[in-house]
Amino acid sequence: MAQFSLVSASVGLITLQNPPVNALSAVLRQGIVDAVEKALCDPKVKSVVICGQNGIFCGGADIREFGTNMRGPPLIPMIHAIESANKPMVAAIEGSALGGGLELALGCHYRIAHSQARLGLPEVTLGLLPAAGGSQRLPRLIGVPAALNLITTGRHVTAAEALQLGIVDQVTDHNTVDAAVKFSQSVAGQSLDGRRISTYPCPVQPNLDAFFEEAMLKVRQSARGAIAPVACVQAVRAAATLPYAQGMKREKELMATLFTSGQARALQYCFFAQRAVGRWSTPSGGRWDTSKPRPVHTAAVIGLGTMGRGITVALAQTGLSVVAVETQVKQLTEAKQAVSGMLERGATRRGAAPTPDRITYSENIQAVAGADLVIEAVFEDMALKEKVFRQLSDVCKPGALLCTNTSALDIDHLASQTRNPELVVGMHFFAPAHVMKLLEVVYGPRSSSQAVATAMQLGKKMGKISVAVGNCRGFVGNRMLKPYLEQAFFLLEEGATPELVDRALEDFGFPMGVFKVSDLSGLDVGWRVRKADGMVESGLSTGPSARIRQGRRYSPLGDLLCEQGRFGQKTGRGWYLYDKPGGRVSKSDPWLHSFLEEYRVQQGLVARRVDQQEVLERCLFALINEGFQILEEGIAAGPEDIDAIYVFGYGWPRHRGGPMFYAGMVGLAKVMERLDHYHQAHPDEPSLQPCSLLRRLVASGKKLHSQL
Numbered sequence: 001m002a003q004f005s006l007v008s009a010s011v012g013l014i015t016l017q018n019p020p021v022n023a024l025s026a027v028l029r030q031g032i033v034d035a036v037e038k039a040l041c042d043p044k045v046k047s048v049v050i051c052g053q054n055g056i057f058c059g060g061a062d063i064r065e066f067g068t069n070m071r072g073p074p075l076i077p078m079i080h081a082i083e084s085a086n087k088p089m090v091a092a093i094e095g096s097a098l099g100g101g102l103e104l105a106l107g108c109h110y111r112i113a114h115s116q117a118r119l120g121l122p123e124v125t126l127g128l129l130p131a132a133g134g135s136q137r138l139p140r141l142i143g144v145p146a147a148l149n150l151i152t153t154g155r156h157v158t159a160a161e162a163l164q165l166g167i168v169d170q171v172t173d174h175n176t177v178d179a180a181v182k183f184s185q186s187v188a189g190q191s192l193d194g195r196r197i198s199t200y201p202c203p204v205q206p207n208l209d210a211f212f213e214e215a216m217l218k219v220r221q222s223a224r225g226a227i228a229p230v231a232c233v234q235a236v237r238a239a240a241t242l243p244y245a246q247g248m249k250r251e252k253e254l255m256a257t258l259f260t261s262g263q264a265r266a267l268q269y270c271f272f273a274q275r276a277v278g279r280w281s282t283p284s285g286g287r288w289d290t291s292k293p294r295p296v297h298t299a300a301v302i303g304l305g306t307m308g309r310g311i312t313v314a315l316a317q318t319g320l321s322v323v324a325v326e327t328q329v330k331q332l333t334e335a336k337q338a339v340s341g342m343l344e345r346g347a348t349r350r351g352a353a354p355t356p357d358r359i360t361y362s363e364n365i366q367a368v369a370g371a372d373l374v375i376e377a378v379f380e381d382m383a384l385k386e387k388v389f390r391q392l393s394d395v396c397k398p399g400a401l402l403c404t405n406t407s408a409l410d411i412d413h414l415a416s417q418t419r420n421p422e423l424v425v426g427m428h429f430f431a432p433a434h435v436m437k438l439l440e441v442v443y444g445p446r447s448s449s450q451a452v453a454t455a456m457q458l459g460k461k462m463g464k465i466s467v468a469v470g471n472c473r474g475f476v477g478n479r480m481l482k483p484y485l486e487q488a489f490f491l492l493e494e495g496a497t498p499e500l501v502d503r504a505l506e507d508f509g510f511p512m513g514v515f516k517v518s519d520l521s522g523l524d525v526g527w528r529v530r531k532a533d534g535m536v537e538s539g540l541s542t543g544p545s546a547r548i549r550q551g552r553r554y555s556p557l558g559d560l561l562c563e564q565g566r567f568g569q570k571t572g573r574g575w576y577l578y579d580k581p582g583g584r585v586s587k588s589d590p591w592l593h594s595f596l597e598e599y600r601v602q603q604g605l606v607a608r609r610v611d612q613q614e615v616l617e618r619c620l621f622a623l624i625n626e627g628f629q630i631l632e633e634g635i636a637a638g639p640e641d642i643d644a645i646y647v648f649g650y651g652w653p654r655h656r657g658g659p660m661f662y663a664g665m666v667g668l669a670k671v672m673e674r675l676d677h678y679h680q681a682h683p684d685e686p687s688l689q690p691c692s693l694l695r696r697l698v699a700s701g702k703k704l705h706s707q708l
């Protein structure tokens with residue numbers, strides 16, 4: 001609802017009341033309409049202030065209403081009524097003014113913001129555009145380039161930037177409502193003619209056609225198939241070229257195409273999934289709302305290679321004291337330099353002071369004795385990790401949490417090396433650890449709920465999307481990656497090229513195809529794992545048995561490349577060619593194509609035409625099938641957990657909602673039918689056999705997601 005009160009004898013104060021973020025639900029919209037009418041009819045009221053309760057102006061339209069039969073007064077006439085009022089309407093912005101919230105404020109004649117407030121039009125991140133006049137008013141207020149930037153990226157701006165851009169009229173460090181009330185009194189009675197943004201001409205944009213062509217090219221490149229950014233550019237173009245009323249018509253048409261789109265549903269699902277994963281639970285009864293995390297003031301990191309360095313930076317940036325241990329002197333020296341460089345660059349980006357003084361370096365594990373939490377990031381070698389965990393168990397103070405950043409190894413086995421296995425969890429960061437948003441918190445059967453709660457809370461403080469998952473080989477993300485990679489290799493054997501497979505995946509929306517990613521992370525990483533698993537036989541034998549390992553189809557292609565010293569970008573050659581070792585730009589490699597042809601001849605394989613659809617179905621459905629298996633085993637608590645992991649850690653296109661949501665969009669029956677089809681053609685590939693949960697869901701007609 002919206003509360004109306006008279007303050008300072010002549011100011012009508014309208015307070016938006018819909019916790020937690022004052023989203024513009026039907027009830028709130030009705031409340032605003034009623035309160036505005038009251039204020040305009042009351043002769044005692046000379047000016048009006050609109051604010052939000054509990055320190056937040058408004059988080060925008062109520063996203064939960066989308067997709068339902070929306071009732072209540074529509075936003076657009078409500079905002080027009082505010083703008084056309086003959087008494088000054090002032091928005092008092094505290095906390096956030098986002099989406100419809102900012103559009104409401106843009107309908108007001110003046111905007112006063114608290115210095116800590118943040119403003120933005122994030123609709124594009126939900127697959128929409130600012131369709132309550134935002135796409136037409138903002139360019140008129142701040143000019144086309146600045147408005148286009150905010151609308152196509154959805155980024156939030158600080159109050160200071162909003163003032164500089166001209167979105168707000170004043171910024172205060174004091175009580176925003178008091179400041180707005182005073183301000184409204186000072187302008188009461190003045191003409192409002194120059195204050196109605198819809199009447200402003202849009203500032204002239206030089207070289208309009210070229211400007212919008214370039215803008216469209218840019219969003220198409222970065223949107224990777226997302227439709228909302230494209231519609232946002234079209235809407236702003238309408239603002240720049242059409243009178244306001246016609247621009248509004250165009251805004252509405254564009255919104256109509258977005259509003260019911262699958263992409264909007266997927267993006268809105270991601271918004272809630274990102275929040276849902278914070279409400280974790282474990283099979284042993286641990287829960288987010290009943291488990292109390294332990295305080296963490298000092299953290300330690302063991303091993304300062306690629307991951308340890310990033311983790312150290314992320315911890316220091318969170319404000320913790322960090323003890324960083326590395327046994328190799330050369331690595332330690334390099335790590336110190338790298339960490340201070342990363343901290344400096346991070347501070348420059350955020351406009352904050354660097355924080356290297358919070359880090360103590362040591363070559364000796366004894367230095368971690370005072371830490372509340374330790375994260376081990378030494379080589380992926382079980383014997384080494386066992387030794388480190390035994391040492392930690394001896395050295396650390398009682399109650400210290402012992403975490404491992406292992407990508408795949410058994411957490412419970414590591415816990416068994418310590419005196420307090422209940423204090424051991426996985427904290428699986430993703431490279432680069434100070435940048436990537438995802439953190440898998442892996443609990444073993446003996447991990448205490450307090451240990452899980454502590455790691456989850458620390459992840460949140462570090463700005464990560466933390467997802468609690470059970471203990472199995474590869475946990476959730478890497479486990480699902482295995483069948484995906486496997487299918488990509490098989491497709492090469494059957495006639496595809498790395499370019500074809502990557503193109504299909506990139507067209508689907510991944511930032512990089514599977515072979516480019518392999519080149520980036522290093523082909524030797526998987527090779528080492530396959531060797532440790534006893535899968536690698538050196539040299540190439542021929543005949544079908546050469547491609548069967550442990551009773552299932554196996555492709556030695558990756559191993560053969562590694563034997564040639566082709567480790568990817570680091571060696572300048574992998575699935576692609578690079579101009580030098582460490583080069584970043586991939587080129588098609590004729591050698592690789594001849595190699596594939598020779599390999600097929602040697603193996604008696606006849607290349608056939610593989611199309612993009614087969615690439616997507618085999619790679620993605622095999623990955624999704626593993627996701628169902630993971631759900632069935634209870635390794636992930638729900639589909640949101642898997643989807644969040646893939647969207648935030650593996651580049652799954654957000655506008656497709658994550659693999660499990662995508663399966664629902666495609667239709668579970670179709671996914672199962674295609675898997676069955678491919679499994680019949682390839683009976684030696686168990687990852688193509690639909691798992692029993694998928695079969696049961698299809699048989700019962702049940703859905704995995706209530707949104708679908």
Ligand SMILES: CC(C)(COP(=O)(O)OP(=O)(O)OC[C@H]1O[C@@H](n2cnc3c(N)ncnc32)[C@H](O)[C@@H]1OP(=O)(O)O)[C@@H](O)C(=O)NCCC(=O)NCCSC(=O)CC(=O)CCCCCCCCCCCCC(=O)O
Pocket residue numbers: 020021023058059060061062063064075096098099100101103122123126128129130131132255256257259260272275276
């Ligand atoms: C606001 C925040 C910055 C706060 O952050 P924080 O404090 O960290 O809290 P959170 O944990 O994020 O949130 C707490 C809690 O609140 C829920 N929540 C947050 N925002 C919303 C919201 N807007 N709606 C509903 N619920 C919300 C959140 O989920 C949490 O709950 P939980 O999930 O249970 O844990 C932060 O929350 C934030 O960033 N929020 C989102 C801001 C945002 O994106 N706003 C934009 C919303 S979209 C919008 O405003 C669009 C419009 O206004 C346009 C409307 C026009 C509609 C016209 C329709 C016409 C259609 C025509 C087509 C016709 C088709 C046809 O012809 O049929």
Ligand SMILES: NC(=O)C1=CN([C@@H]2O[C@H](COP(=O)(O)OP(=O)(O)OC[C@H]3O[C@@H](n4cnc5c(N)ncnc54)[C@H](O)[C@@H]3O)[C@@H](O)[C@H]2O)C=CC1
Pocket residue numbers: 302303304305306307308325326327328331376377378379380381384388405406407408428429430431521
């Ligand atoms: N590289 C990646 O992309 C990711 C790696 N991981 C995991 O993180 C862990 C570390 O991986 P990377 O950082 O890539 O390895 P790395 O090889 O870059 O670094 C490991 C570091 O540990 C040091 N070290 C070895 N034994 C030590 C000991 N006893 N005490 C202190 N330091 C010791 C080494 O000298 C080296 O500097 C592995 O378990 C890996 O599986 C997890 C996610 C992603």
